[in-house]
Amino acid sequence: MSTVLTAVxxxxxxxxxxxxxxxxxSVRFKVEGNPIVDxxxxxxxxxxxxxxxxxxxxxxxxAIAGGDAINKCPPGGQSTIDALADLLDxxxxxxxxxxxxxxxxxxxxxxxxxxxxxxxxxxACPVDAILGAAKQMHTVITSECTGCDLCVEPCPVDCIDxxxxxxxxxxWKWPEPPSPxxxxxxxxxxxxxxxxxx
Amino acid sequence: MSKxxxxxxxxxxxxxxxxxxxxxIGKAPLPKTLMIPMQQHIGGPADPIVKVGDTVLKGQLIAxxxxxxxxxxxxxxxxxxxxxxxxxIPHASGLSEECIVIxxxxxxxxxxxxxxxxYTRLKRVxxxxxxxxxxxxxxxxxxxxxxxxxxxxxxxxxxxxxxxxAECEPYITADDMLMRERAxxxxxxxxxxxxxxxxSHVLIGIEDNKPNAIHALESVLKHTELNIDMVVVPTxxxxxxxxxxxxxxxxxxxxxxxxxxxIGIVCQNVGTTAAIYRAVHFGEPLISRIVTVTGDAxxxxxxxxxxxxxxxxxxxxxxxxxxxxxxxxxxxxPMMGVTVxxxxxxVIKTTNCLIAATAQEMPEAPPAQACIRxxxxxxxxxxxxxxxxxxxxxxxxxxxxxxxxxxxxxIECGACAYVCPSSIPLVQYYRYAKSEIRTEQRDxxxxxxxxxxxxxRQARLEREAAEKEARRKARAEEAAxxxxxxxxxxDDTSVEQASAxxxxxxxxxxxxxxxxARTKLKKAQKAYDEAAASNADNLAELEAALNDAxxxxxxxxxxxxAGAPAATEGGDDNLKQLKVxxxxARTKLKKAQDALKNAEExxxxxxxxxxxxxxxxxxxxxxxQQAFEQAGKATTPAVPEEKxxxxxxxxxxxxxxxxRTKLKKAxxxxxxxxxxxEKARLQVEADELKQxxxxxxxxxxxxxxxxxERAANSGIDxxxxxxxxxxARAAVTKGExxxxxxxxxxxxxxxxxxxxxxxxxxxxxxxxxxxxx
Numbered sequence: 001m002s003t004v005l006t007a008v009x010x011x012x013x014x015x016x017x018x019x020x021x022x023x024x025x026s027v028r029f030k031v032e033g034n035p036i037v038d039x040x041x042x043x044x045x046x047x048x049x050x051x052x053x054x055x056x057x058x059x060x061x062x063a064i065a066g067g068d069a070i071n072k073c074p075p076g077g078q079s080t081i082d083a084l085a086d087l088l089d090x091x092x093x094x095x096x097x098x099x100x101x102x103x104x105x106x107x108x109x110x111x112x113x114x115x116x117x118x119x120x121x122x123x124a125c126p127v128d129a130i131l132g133a134a135k136q137m138h139t140v141i142t143s144e145c146t147g148c149d150l151c152v153e154p155c156p157v158d159c160i161d162x163x164x165x166x167x168x169x170x171x172w173k174w175p176e177p178p179s180p181x182x183x184x185x186x187x188x189x190x191x192x193x194x195x196x197x198x
Numbered sequence: 199m200s201k202x203x204x205x206x207x208x209x210x211x212x213x214x215x216x217x218x219x220x221x222x223i224g225k226a227p228l229p230k231t232l233m234i235p236m237q238q239h240i241g242g243p244a245d246p247i248v249k250v251g252d253t254v255l256k257g258q259l260i261a262x263x264x265x266x267x268x269x270x271x272x273x274x275x276x277x278x279x280x281x282x283x284x285x286x287i288p289h290a291s292g293l294s295e296e297c298i299v300i301x302x303x304x305x306x307x308x309x310x311x312x313x314x315x316x317y318t319r320l321k322r323v324x325x326x327x328x329x330x331x332x333x334x335x336x337x338x339x340x341x342x343x344x345x346x347x348x349x350x351x352x353x354x355x356x357x358x359x360x361x362x363x364a365e366c367e368p369y370i371t372a373d374d375m376l377m378r379e380r381a382x383x384x385x386x387x388x389x390x391x392x393x394x395x396x397x398s399h400v401l402i403g404i405e406d407n408k409p410n411a412i413h414a415l416e417s418v419l420k421h422t423e424l425n426i427d428m429v430v431v432p433t434x435x436x437x438x439x440x441x442x443x444x445x446x447x448x449x450x451x452x453x454x455x456x457x458x459x460x461i462g463i464v465c466q467n468v469g470t471t472a473a474i475y476r477a478v479h480f481g482e483p484l485i486s487r488i489v490t491v492t493g494d495a496x497x498x499x500x501x502x503x504x505x506x507x508x509x510x511x512x513x514x515x516x517x518x519x520x521x522x523x524x525x526x527x528x529x530x531x532p533m534m535g536v537t538v539x540x541x542x543x544x545v546i547k548t549t550n551c552l553i554a555a556t557a558q559e560m561p562e563a564p565p566a567q568a569c570i571r572x573x574x575x576x577x578x579x580x581x582x583x584x585x586x587x588x589x590x591x592x593x594x595x596x597x598x599x600x601x602x603x604x605x606x607x608x609i610e611c612g613a614c615a616y617v618c619p620s621s622i623p624l625v626q627y628y629r630y631a632k633s634e635i636r637t638e639q640r641d642x643x644x645x646x647x648x649x650x651x652x653x654x655r656q657a658r659l660e661r662e663a664a665e666k667e668a669r670r671k672a673r674a675e676e677a678a679x680x681x682x683x684x685x686x687x688x689d690d691t692s693v694e695q696a697s698a699x700x701x702x703x704x705x706x707x708x709x710x711x712x713x714x715a716r717t718k719l720k721k722a723q724k725a726y727d728e729a730a731a732s733n734a735d736n737l738a739e740l741e742a743a744l745n746d747a748x749x750x751x752x753x754x755x756x757x758x759x760a761g762a763p764a765a766t767e768g769g770d771d772n773l774k775q776l777k778v779x780x781x782x783a784r785t786k787l788k789k790a791q792d793a794l795k796n797a798e799e800x801x802x803x804x805x806x807x808x809x810x811x812x813x814x815x816x817x818x819x820x821x822x823q824q825a826f827e828q829a830g831k832a833t834t835p836a837v838p839e840e841k842x843x844x845x846x847x848x849x850x851x852x853x854x855x856x857x858r859t860k861l862k863k864a865x866x867x868x869x870x871x872x873x874x875x876e877k878a879r880l881q882v883e884a885d886e887l888k889q890x891x892x893x894x895x896x897x898x899x900x901x902x903x904x905x906x907e908r909a910a911n912s913g914i915d916x917x918x919x920x921x922x923x924x925x926a927r928a929a930v931t932k933g934e935x936x937x938x939x940x941x942x943x944x945x946x947x948x949x950x951x952x953x954x955x956x957x958x959x960x961x962x963x964x965x966x967x968x969x970x971x
Binding site for chain 1 (some may be wrong): 289654
């Protein structure tokens with residue numbers, strides 16, 4: 001009988017000690033906010049374009065943390081989806097075409113002699129990359145432009161173009177070496193032929 | 199002789215160096231046009247300071263560095279700037295970049311230049327600035343601006359200076375030939391660098407495949423007081439790599455991610471030392487370099503002293519390119535160089551070699567086979583990396599892992615690819631992975647920047663919204679307060695009104711009295727009319743009685759109208775009744791008149807009687823109309839008198855003028871009137887109006903007095919103020935008129951100035967005045 005009692009008391013005491021430790025830890029090491037949102041937000045391309053259906057990258061990050069699909073970001077493209085899949089430990093899915101296609105990075109350009117100075121694009125720009133005043137010509141600060149497209153639609157005279165960013169020797173990337181998979185000439189296209197046959 | 203250590207890995211490819219060392223250094227022919235790229239190395243591009251059409255002299259500065267890590271660019275020959283635009287540059291991408299194109303005039307005329315003489319007497323900073331001004335950049339490979347390295351002694355302890363003369367890559371002999379022919383320049387350059395960095399000892403690392411160069415250097419080293427050790431290292435690729443040479447000479451490894459200066463070592467290429475020597479002793483900027491032109495496709499491979507900006511085609515022609523033999527043009531060495539497609543690409547400060555290879559010499563790389571995990575690449579890697587592992591990571595796009603395996607310590611020497619039995623282009627994979635990671639980092643930086651800006655904007659918008667909301671609230675509060683005050687004031691006045699109403703005599707009583715008086719008047723009138731009709735004797739008597747009765751009725755009416763406004767509704771009711779009565783009386787009169795007309799036409803008996811009836815009715819109708827009008831008058835002007843004590847002075851003024859007009863009208867009507875009765879009535883009316891006019895005037899005066907007093911209390915004479923304001927206004931009008939008349943601009947501007955002053959004064963006075971009125 002006494003052994004049983006001892007065991008019960010010891011277990012109870014252990015439970016109490018662990019309870020206190022855990023309770024203290026939950027207060028002492030409490031995490032403010034949702035850290036996963038910050039991590040997701042850090043992966044998103046921050047164009048703030050709203051193509052995902054959310055008003056900015058952070059709201060989309062919050063939505064992803066809340067369980068939304070990770071393939072709604074066209075500016076980020078497949079690399080962003082892969083990174084998100086890696087972070088959240090879910091399967092990487094192709095980009096949802098409903099939200100747009102992955103386009104080359106571009107910047108807005110205002111054809112300045114056509115600009116009427118309506119300030120509509122300035123209000124639309126999520127990163128304050130457009131400079132100008134009412135009835136004065138506006139211009140885009142290229143280095144700040146995220147290429148989000150949001151200024152194109154409000155322009156009443158359609159004087160904003162999205163120009164793809166040109167590759168300079170500084171931004172040029174070494175191409176991926178050709179895959180060494182097609183070694184035997186007769187091997188070429190066999191996979192596709194097999195796929196077609198099915 | 200110092201001890202020679204060893205570094206991990208390395209390979210022994212065929213040297214192929216002898217063919218280009220047979221002939222002495224030649225001089226490359228002057229091309230027709232030279233293209234000088236603005237960016238020739240890592241760091242920022244230079245900014246052109248010449249314009250298209252400018253004539254430049256040899257050695258003239260044509261582009262300035264725009265950042266710390268950037269070098270000046272000078273004209274390599276005299277001539278004319280014909281274009282500043284994007285042209286293909288010597289870069290692996292084959293892309294175009296901004297170049298200054300100079301059309302040579304053939305004179306090759308130098309700009310005035312001279313050496314510094316005894317440089318040891320100069321301040322170190324000035325000496326480094328001179329070297330920077332000459333655009334000296336590392337001539338070994340990366341082209342790092344030399345002045346940045348020369349500043350290293352300021353924040354690092356530099357105890358060893360290593361001169362890199364290894365030139366380990368096959369084919370290249372530019373440094374070899376330089377040391378053979380210009381050993382004194384190399385030594386002079388070393389002395390200058392040693393003077394700037396003050397190292398405790400200087401090491402020259404040179405491979406043992408250059409006996410002539412070693413001999414030449416040894417012979418000049420006898421004349422120097424400096425502690426210079428020449429270390430001959432065994433030929434092994436890549437012993438010329440900075441980190442590998444340091445390991446060879448000192449057995450110290452440069453930690454990953456650090457620079458040699460962090461362990462007290464600075465490396466300089468022999469070519470750079472010679473360039474520094476020429477810059478300091480002759481004031482010559484870096485406008486030419488020695489380029490090895492070699493390969494099986496040229497008949498006479500040799501080294502050429504080449505101006506920066508010379509197209510490759512000129513060099514190939516100078517060395518007699520065999521037509522049709524060229525299959526691959528490589529810029530740089532066979533291990534680390536890049537293949538170029540365009541032979542119009544110019545020589546830049548880092549172009550040390552040009553290989554015109556035939557198809558046999560450099561065949562197409564065999565197709566890559568699968569990695570068999572033999573591990574030979576690991577054995578060959580001079581950076582002690584795991585090439586095979588890095589290859590898998592790069593191929594699988596796992597760049598993060600590649601980075602963790604120190605991908606960025608890879609010097610891209612190509613030793614791993616050289617030994618690979620599966621012919622996998624490993625270096626290409628590393629370059630690809632590196633550029634992907636760099637792009638990612640750049641994108642990440644941009645994204646972080648965009649996020650900051652987005653958040654800043656969001657914060658600003660929120661702040662603005664909050665400010666707006668606060669302002670709106672403040673306004674609403676103010677309005678509520680004002681409303682409260684207003685209702686409070688209204689309550690006061692309504693109380694006053696109520697008390698005033700109770701104080702008034704009973705309205706009903708007054709009404710009755712008025713009605714009685716009216717009846718009496720009617721009776722008197724009737725009697726008078728009858729008497730008048732019958733031409734009775736007592737007409738005068740009756741008239742007096744009638745007048746008496748009328749005045750009494752009027753009095754009663756007046757009393758009633760005075761009381762009526764107290765209860766506006768009652769007055770309105772009364773007014774309505776009177777209106778109805780008047781209308782009824784008019785109708786009756788009309789009917790009677792019709793009947794009379796009828797009777798007269800038919801010659802009936804009762805005409806006389808009817809006539810009297812009509813007269814009576816006429817009278818009645820008139821009376822009713824009069825009563826209605828009086829009542830109407832009484833109610834309308836009574837309203838303003840009910841206003842609270844703070845009477846609007848303007849309203850009062852207006853009322854006075856209305857009264858005055860009415861009085862004048864009544865008086866003129868009185869004068870024009872001929873009928874006695876009518877005259878009497880009008881007289882009464884005029885009297886009444888006069889009285890009211892006087893009353894209104896008195897009220898207005900009183901109110902004005904109050905205002906004047908108030909103004910006087912605050913030390914302002916209201917009258918004077920008014921006069922001043924009027925004068926100021928007049929001045930403004932006058933000014934405006936003269937402005938429109940003014941002709942000369944001077945006059946106009948003078949008047950305009952005056953006008954502005956006058957306007958300001960008038961506005962100020964008006965403002966003050968409005969405060970008191």
